[in-house]
Amino acid sequence: MPFFERKQKKNQNFGDSTGIGHQRNISTSTIQNVSKRRIYVNIPLPTTEVDQYGEPKEYYVPNKIRTSKYTLLTFIPKNLFEQFRRVANMYFLFLVILQLFPTIGSDAQPFLAAMPLISIISMTALKDAFEDWKRHTQDKNLNRSKTTILRNWQNVNISTNDKSRRKFLNSIFSLLGYRIGENLENKVSHTSQGGAIWTESHWQDVKVGDIIKLKNNDAVPADMIILSTSEPDGLCYVETKNLDGETNLKVRHCVSSTNSIVTENDCENSRFYIESEQPHSNLYSYTGVLHRPNLDGIGDNIIEPISINDVLLRGCVLRNTQWAIGLVIFTGTDTKIMLNSGETPSKRSKIEIETNFHVTMNFVILFLLCLGSAIADALFFIQPKSSADVFEFSKSNNATVWGSSFLTFWASLILFQNIVPISLYITIELVKTVQAYFIHSDIDMYYPKLDYPCTPKTWNISDDLGQIEYIFSDKTGTLTQNVMEFRKCTINGVSYGQGETDATRGAKLQGPTDSENSFDDIDLEAEKQLMLEEMSKLFDNRYISSNLTFIDSKLYCDLRAENKQSKAIQDFFSALALCHTVLVEHPDENNPYNIEYKAQSPDEAALVGCARDVGFAFIERHQDTLIIELLGERKEYTLLNVLEFNSTRKRMSVILRSPEGGVLLLCKGADSVIYERLEEGRQDQLKEDTLVDLQEFANEGLRTLCIAYRVIPEEEYNVWAQSY
Numbered sequence: 001m002p003f004f005e006r007k008q009k010k011n012q013n014f015g016d017s018t019g020i021g022h023q024r025n026i027s028t029s030t031i032q033n034v035s036k037r038r039i040y041v042n043i044p045l046p047t048t049e050v051d052q053y054g055e056p057k058e059y060y061v062p063n064k065i066r067t068s069k070y071t072l073l074t075f076i077p078k079n080l081f082e083q084f085r086r087v088a089n090m091y092f093l094f095l096v097i098l099q100l101f102p103t104i105g106s107d108a109q110p111f112l113a114a115m116p117l118i119s120i121i122s123m124t125a126l127k128d129a130f131e132d133w134k135r136h137t138q139d140k141n142l143n144r145s146k147t148t149i150l151r152n153w154q155n156v157n158i159s160t161n162d163k164s165r166r167k168f169l170n171s172i173f174s175l176l177g178y179r180i181g182e183n184l185e186n187k188v189s190h191t192s193q194g195g196a197i198w199t200e201s202h203w204q205d206v207k208v209g210d211i212i213k214l215k216n217n218d219a220v221p222a223d224m225i226i227l228s229t230s231e232p233d234g235l236c237y238v239e240t241k242n243l244d245g246e247t248n249l250k251v252r253h254c255v256s257s258t259n260s261i262v263t264e265n266d267c268e269n270s271r272f273y274i275e276s277e278q279p280h281s282n283l284y285s286y287t288g289v290l291h292r293p294n295l296d297g298i299g300d301n302i303i304e305p306i307s308i309n310d311v312l313l314r315g316c317v318l319r320n321t322q323w324a325i326g327l328v329i330f331t332g333t334d335t336k337i338m339l340n341s342g343e344t345p346s347k348r349s350k351i352e353i354e355t356n357f358h359v360t361m362n363f364v365i366l367f368l369l370c371l372g373s374a375i376a377d378a379l380f381f382i383q384p385k386s387s388a389d390v391f392e393f394s395k396s397n398n399a400t401v402w403g404s405s406f407l408t409f410w411a412s413l414i415l416f417q418n419i420v421p422i423s424l425y426i427t428i429e430l431v432k433t434v435q436a437y438f439i440h441s442d443i444d445m446y447y448p449k450l451d452y453p454c455t456p457k458t459w460n461i462s463d464d465l466g467q468i469e470y471i472f473s474d475k476t477g478t479l480t481q482n483v484m485e486f487r488k489c490t491i492n493g494v495s496y497g498q499g500e501t502d503a504t505r506g507a508k509l510q511g512p513t514d515s516e517n518s519f520d521d522i523d524l525e526a527e528k529q530l531m532l533e534e535m536s537k538l539f540d541n542r543y544i545s546s547n548l549t550f551i552d553s554k555l556y557c558d559l560r561a562e563n564k565q566s567k568a569i570q571d572f573f574s575a576l577a578l579c580h581t582v583l584v585e586h587p588d589e590n591n592p593y594n595i596e597y598k599a600q601s602p603d604e605a606a607l608v609g610c611a612r613d614v615g616f617a618f619i620e621r622h623q624d625t626l627i628i629e630l631l632g633e634r635k636e637y638t639l640l641n642v643l644e645f646n647s648t649r650k651r652m653s654v655i656l657r658s659p660e661g662g663v664l665l666l667c668k669g670a671d672s673v674i675y676e677r678l679e680e681g682r683q684d685q686l687k688e689d690t691l692v693d694l695q696e697f698a699n700e701g702l703r704t705l706c707i708a709y710r711v712i713p714e715e716e717y718n719v720w721a722q723s724y
Contacts, residue, residue, distance in 0.1 A: 039209050039329060040156050040273040043293075055159045063222050063331040064143050064204040065338060068135035069346070070128075079125050082346050087356045088420055091363065092117045095417050098410055116422045123429050127459055134457070143204040147221045150211040150267055153196035157209030196264040210328045211267050220316045223335045224326035225274060225288070225306060226254040228261040233623070236324045237583065237598070242315035243283055243337055248600040249319055249583075252312060257292055257304050261325055274306070279330050281339035286311050288329070313337060320583045320598045349461045351428075362420050369419075370412040377408035435462050484602040485549040486610035488697055492568035493689035495696075496552045499524050503701025527551050534560075535615065539632040542593040543617040550610050559631075570630070575707045576611040577618045577628045578637060579654050579666040580604045581644070584620055595619070601645075603703070607668075626656070635659050641721070645669070655717070663712040674706035 037058070038049070051057050070078055084090055099113045198213055203221040206212065212224060220238075229236040234254040241247045261270055272292040288306035312318075312326055314335040332338065381401045436456045439445065445454035456462055488497030528548060534556035535541055558565050582599040586592060595612065599605040608618050619634075620627040626637045638657040645652035651669025658664050667674065671694055678687065694704050712720075 035278075037276045037278055037329070038273055039276060039327065041209070041211075041327065042268065042271045043156070043273055045156055056157060058157075060158070060208040061332040061334055062204065063206040065332055066136075066139055067341070068132045068139060069343075070132045075129065075132075079128055080121070082128075083121055083124055086352070086425075087363075088359045088422070088425060089117070089121070091359070091420055092422055095414060098414060116426070120422065120426050120429060123426070127429065127433060131457065131459065143202065145203045145219065145221065146200050147203055147206065147218070148198050148213040148215070149201045149206065150196050150213070150264060151199040151201070153211070153264075153268060155207060155209040158207045196268045198264060206328055206331060208328055208331055212326050212328060214312075214318045214324045214326065216318060216320070216322055218318050220312045220314050220318070220326075222314050222328045222332075223330035224312050224328045225290075226252060226310055226312060227258040227325045227327055228254050229324045230322035234259045236312075236321040237319045238312060238316040239319050240313070240316050242317075243313060247602070249598060250600065252309055254324075255290055255304055255306060255310055257290060257302050267325070272302075274327065274329065276306075276329050279334040279336070279339060281336060283313065283336050283340065284308060320585065347458050347461050349464050350467060351463050352460070359420055366413065366416055366419050369416050370409045373412040374405040374409040378402075378405045381405070432459050432462055435459075484606035484703075486606050487549060487702060488700075489550075489572070490690055490693035490697075491572045492565055493686050493693075494558070494565065495693045496550075496555050498527055498551050501700045501702060503699075524551055527553060531556065539615060541613075541615050541617075541632075543595055543619075543629065544613050545609065548613055549606075550613065555614070570616075571709065572707060573611045573614050573616040574628070574630060575666045575668070575709060576607045577616040577630075578626055578656060579652065579668050579707070580608050580618070581642060581652075582608050582618070584618065603705075640717075649673070655712070663714060663717045665710045665712055667708045667710075668705055671704055671706045674708050678708065 045056060049057055084093070096110070096114045096117060100110050206221050211227070212221065214220065226234075226236065228234065234256065236252050236254070237249045238252055239247065240250055258270065258272070261267055272290055274288055274290055276288040277286065286306070286308040290302075290304045290306055292302035292304075294301060311329075312324070314330075315337040318324055330336070378401050381404050436459045439454055439456050439462065442454060447453075487499065487501065488495065490496070528551050531551055531553040534553050535544075538556055538560055555569065559569055560566070580599065582597040582604055585596045585598055586594060587596055588594045595617065597605045597608050597612075597618070599608070612618065615631045617629045618626070619629055621639075624639045626639055628635055628637070636659060639654065640657055640663070641655040643649070643653040643655075649669070650673045651667055653665060653667040656664050656666065667677075671691075675687070690706075694706075697704050
């Protein structure tokens with residue numbers, strides 16, 4: 001059947017993509033030709049991995065990061081190098097050097113001649129220093145962010161302070177011809193028992209091999225392998241918008257052999273080591289192996305592979321999970337987010353690049369003028385009798401035509417220097433500074449929810465803002481802040497939902513619209529009160545939210561009719577309440593009926609939230625049991641399978657066992673994908689009516705999708721479950 005063919009194709013694609021990703025890791029490791037990174041937990045380091053002082057041979061970078069461009073030592077030379085990339089600055093410097101020679105220049109003091117150039121360089125340097133100081137401040141705040149680390153427990157992967165000091169002193173004595181003896185056997189690291197506690201510390205103090213405990217809404221300080229979570233099945237949910245810009249939640253799971261680690265004592269008593277690949281910049285690939293020795297010394301070690309789904313990357317935020325314990329594998333510049341960020345670039349605006357071209361053209365004109373002056377001087381010089389014999393004191397018997405022309409060329413260069421005005425660059429720097437202040441003070445770009453104004457971080461490119469003509473966006477969420485609202489729906493050929501959209505209001509401003517599509521005569525507040533009254537006549541919705549986006553009193557009138565339309569409405573919103581992967585949160589512990597949904601996408605949260613407000617509330621997910629309240633009646637469904645959404649399938653499906661005992665497939669996705677899979681020869685009129693409503697919704701600027709279902713015979717499902 002088509003459904004099973006699609007499922008088989010999905011598995012094949014998944015296998016292909018997995019193979020490609022694995023092959024990429026292998027090729028990367030082959031190219032790097034480096035050894036694996038081994039991280040030990042409560043296991044002494046092998047003698048092959050320690051030096052003569054008993055310290056680990058492997059050195060790991062600290063977790064302190066720096067995104068600024070300059071330091072105190074590099075600011076002056078690096079900033080001067082960047083400024084003299086401007087052709088005009090090189091030209092002005094050359095003119096200052098020329099005026100140092102009294103034969104060519106005037107009697108002006110060299111300092112006065114250099115004042116304009118010093119002014120523009122100093123002004124630009126101060127601006128760059130202020131921008132970089134803000135970067136240093138952000139780095140300092142980030143490095144001093146708080147996290148929870150296991151202390152009073154020895155991390156055998158790093159050097160202790162005593163050993164490092166002894167190694168440093170020994171290196172000094174070695175230069176003098178002395179050597180301090182060390183007993184290697186006494187220097188092999190051992191673990192301490194019985195005193196480990198969770199301690200709050202800074203991000204910059206995190207080291208490879210540390211065990212970290214994250215709480216809900218905590219940011220991940222370094223790349224770490226998940227050892228255990230608060231969930232019984234070892235799952236956790238992370239937000240990765242700092243990595244890939246996606247605000248939807250992603251599922252990660254812990255390593256199964258360490259899922260029992262909960263307390264500090266569990267961390268102390270666990271003995272294993274991680275064989276990890278070396279750091280690389282691929283955000284979607286990681287390969288590692290966990291080796292856990294048998295405590296009784298009988299049998300083989302427990303070996304478990306580790307993939308990217310078992311790893312939390314720096315920059316992610318833990319969501320909807322009470323806690324998660326992880327082992328740090330990469331820190332600082334070895335983390336994937338830092339490997340992808342690179343050094344802070346020196347940005348140059350389009351105007352600055354074009355100015356260099358025009359200045360070069362001015363140089364050509366200036367060169368021609370100076371060359372013409374030198375040729376004219378040579379012509380007057382070779383004339384037998386001219387005024388130069390009387391008025392030019394430099395024309396002596398020792399003077400030559402070439403020497404006179406040479407001096408005239410450089411003197412003309414100083415006289416005509418205003419062809420490239422240095423005041424233009426001073427004005428540009430002032431304008432950029434004032435423009436950055438105006439951007440920061442613009443009330444239209446102020447975000448009141450976070451009390452945060454628009455903050456220009458690179459003033460050099462502020463003039464590029466006025467040159468933007470088109471914005472190409474790959475998704476609507478980029479421009480809508482991923483805020484989705486359920487506004488309208490069509491059920492069994494009947495359209496529901498009142499009110500206008502932003503696109504409809506914008507179209508009205510451009511010209512007249514059809515009267516039948518106009519909602520100016522509808523009072524949404526009165527319609528909302530009428531809908532709540534109709535709802536209260538039917539049942540008591542305890543889970544309704546205060547922010548209703550779907551308003552139509554006609555829906556409850558049709559629900560009370562107890563006919564075919566009423567059954568279709570119940571099936572529609574029941575599918576919205578069941579076909580998803582959202583999580584339930586109770587923000588107010590004193591109010592159990594206040595429910596918020598956390599989903600992998602804002603679309604899912606909007607769909608389930610609307611079903612809750614209508615009266616089909618998703619209450620709880622307990623492992624494989626979904627609990628909903630359907631018009632005040634509590635029902636439990638058994639979740640059998642979840643076929644997740646991806647860009648290839650363009651749909652998401654769940655297979656459930658209903659309270660009545662049947663197997664039900666619920667599917668939601670793009671209208672084109674759903675229509676291709678509908679049974680032919682049935683509901684033709686309904687398909688046409690639904691397409692008309694979908695077209696109307698799309699014209700109003702709404703995103704559309706379709707809901708479908710199928711009852712699966714028990715025997716057919718068993719065959720499919722065994723195969724896939």
